[in-house]
Amino acid sequence: MASLTTLERRIAALEARLADVEGGYGDTLYKLHRHAVGTDLTIGRIAQQLGVSPATDDEIDAALEEERSEDRVVALIEPDRQSIG
Numbered sequence: 001m002a003s004l005t006t007l008e009r010r011i012a013a014l015e016a017r018l019a020d021v022e023g024g025y026g027d028t029l030y031k032l033h034r035h036a037v038g039t040d041l042t043i044g045r046i047a048q049q050l051g052v053s054p055a056t057d058d059e060i061d062a063a064l065e066e067e068r069s070e071d072r073v074v075a076l077i078e079p080d081r082q083s084i085g
Contacts, residue, residue, distance in 0.1 A: 002010075047054060055063075 044054065
């Protein structure tokens with residue numbers, strides 16, 4: 001059985017690694033969100049110039065549900081395929 005000192009050292013190493021992973025994850029989420037907001041603003045300006053109305057919440061939800069359904073079908077047909085979501 002490992003000594004208490006060894007266990008404490010392992011726990012400290014795991015905590016340090018977890019902090020690295022969480023820090024990178026948070027930074028990635030921030031960058032993705034910032035990019036999405038910039039894209040939304042740009043597309044909104046283009047749509048406004050063209051007189052196109054924005055998608056409704058119902059349209060967005062339907063598209064997301066359709067996407068999830070398609071991912072489920074592909075997962076059944078191609079179980080080795082990696083899917084997001």
